Amino acid sequence: MNLISHEFLLLFLPFTFAAYYWFTKTPRQKTFFLLVVSYLFYSLAGLKFVPVLFGLSLATYALAKWNKFGWGVLINLAALILFKYWNFGVENLNLIFSAFGAKMNLLNFGLPLGLSFFIFKHIGYLLDVQQKRCAPAADFWTFAAFSAYFPQISAGPISGYKDTAGQFDALPNKLSGERLYAGLIFLSMGMAKKSLIANSIGLLLAGKFNSIEGFSGFFPAWYLVIAYTAQLYFDFSGYTDMALGVSMLFGVSLPPNFNNPYLATDPAGFWNRWHISLSTWFRNYLFNPLSRGFLKSWGSPKREQAQYAANLITMSLIGLWHGAGWGYILWGAYHGLLLNFHAWWKRLNRPLPVYIGRPILLFSVVLGWALFMSPNFAYLNHLFLQLFGFGGLGSLDALKALSLESATPALIFGLALAFSGFSEAAALTDESNGRRVWQMALWGALAILSLLFLQKNIQFLYVQF
């Protein structure tokens, strides 16, 4: 099931919400209820992978209990490799084996929904317990509810056990007016970003336009990558706002994932604002130990090299986390290089003014998305040739046809919003200006308009990662 679907918004959410406050009274009952509806939500996406989720949750819980943290991490990573990266590895090995006439078979399991997200929650939990940053889960059911918690199972945000499951012990019997109010704004804002902006652009990008034969010339190519940039951001931040809003309705706060990323002025700032929960996870559990390790073995004089190496490895793995493909790894490594270049520049102590830093960053990030969005080398080659003007400027007819697409007004509006400073729902819950009736009436109307535009259902892009 998809968070932005009629089934979820008109059936699953209202019924579970009503039942949650109607039938459950104590935090314990509420946690158990969340566990049941989370597994129901997961099974509606397909029963096939329910045992995978349950099995990994049980193994993680048990191994943490028995202080076998290494085994816990290993089992989770093994599942991640098996389901997500095995075929990628085999395909690459087969390129070598083919020279010797040998061939390994591919596996045909499919990818469990939200695998990368819940496995990262498990690994984070194991490492936190090992390093005594949090106490082990008191019982399996609480841990299982944390692991499968339905608002975040499909695409995060990746939260820590202490932060999320910690709230399960104090789930309110009655939802406060403030939280309900904030939850509804998050939900409406997320729906509008996904349905009105991301999907309107996505309909164009899902068609022939986004293919080697579909576009040629400088302007169409830049339209394409900018449109993808906007789609990805509004799609994922829309999903996150919805997940946060839905979770608030059940009395649980989840960490934010975005903070106006296109207002950043340098690569480090961008990664502090984009997919925050993932970059925080990698910083805590990979970058910090890695840079400490390099520093220890290489010594203080090589402090800079340690940072560069840790950046490059961490970012390449962030790329790989997104999917099993060289394009993702290249995109990650490219961001590693951007971070290293920025670290080097910073050491020169020659700060750039915002009006120079931001355009340079935006140009670099958009080029990065060109790498990210390319399904193969032929497409990537074509796209870059067009982006750098080797295919001419593009025909006027093609541009006019693009301008008449519904993606164009959505893109213009989206770009204005992305640079406005309040494109995240979190920015709207500051009520220093006071609440007005019209404010909530407009959000209610917007939620329904977004629902009406959901006909051609375009999945959240990050669900596939």
Added chain:
Amino acid sequence: MKSKIGFFLAAYVSLFAYAIYFWVEYARKLQSLSFNEFTTTFQRYALLGSLLVFALALWEHKRAGTPHPISADAGSKTWTAVVICLLSATLALSIYVNPHARISAHRFPFVTPSARSIKLDLYQKLNSSPDLAVFGSSRAFTISPAYIQKKLGYKTFNLSVESGKMEDAQTFLNLLLASPSAPHPSVILLELSASDLIRTISVDDGLLPISLVPYMSYSMKARTITSTMRDFWGMQSLSDSVYILANSVLGPSAPRTWSFEQDGVGVRAPTDTKTYNEEMKRVSNYVTIELSCARINKQSAAFLEEIVATAENAHIGMVIYSSPVNNWLYDEAMKRDAEGVSHCKKVLRSYMSSLAASHPNVFFKNLSYYPPVSNMKERGFYDGIHLKPRASELVVDALSSELIAAYQWSQER
């Protein structure tokens, strides 16, 4: 505050500028709003309006100071009230106009195929159960119950539907058997093409009327409910409803290709040679798919066998036939893939023979290339596959002995 004003200025100016641009470049140039052009125009302006609401909602948050602040509770209640009102209004419009024939209301013409809904209504109005029911796709629309009654004496009802799939056959069989105590037809005449056995058995979700839910399988029920929900609260339904209402006020809309008489037979206005040629060109793209097949799909076969077994248990004879295709279409397929066509014939014959061998209620005749009909070309076809009434009569003639045998088998039980 500077950036906030910048955003609202950019948002309002760009939305209004785009609305004018779209009007000048697209909507203004339209001579008359055809269905597709109306949809594009309506939905584009609806999107612009929605984005404007988005900008206004943000503006309400950022506007400094307020004369009448409200509590969080009152805010949530306002949100809920607006949502319920708009959901109800949209639902009421979708139900009242019923543009996609989801329910059994016929106040206005439908914009999508609607035979399922119409025929269910007609069938439920019958005073007594027919002896024979015709199932299948639009290729069987013109199989005339009146002709069958005249020729064979069986009271007949035509339950064929557009884009008919095997799921339809199962649903309509359940409809026939809905009341175990009441008599039900003795024979089902099922039109089945090779593609039914090699491709999907599933009906397009957009064509499932909610009125048929009681007769559907569980998975079909779930699909119907979710697709109806998407439809009722969807922009397409809203835009189609407005189109229908506007047409009913401004003038009658263009007649639909098919209309149906009381006995379910389809009636279509005569086509001229130009339309016929255009239709032939359109179908030329799928000629090979239509007539060639590598193997029978196991899932489709299992589904058909389930239908056949249910009919057998209810003592209903089944005559399964492949409807003739226009000779032109057949020749095209032979030119493209003669081996495939002949292989498909063999596969179909072999499968249907084995089905008939294991189920005594099944009688099969492959008429996909039936010269007396196929050679009629424009005299017998509206296009490559849809038969004119005279051609359908010849099909009934060709199936007479099977229909009689099936009827006798049923009576002997």
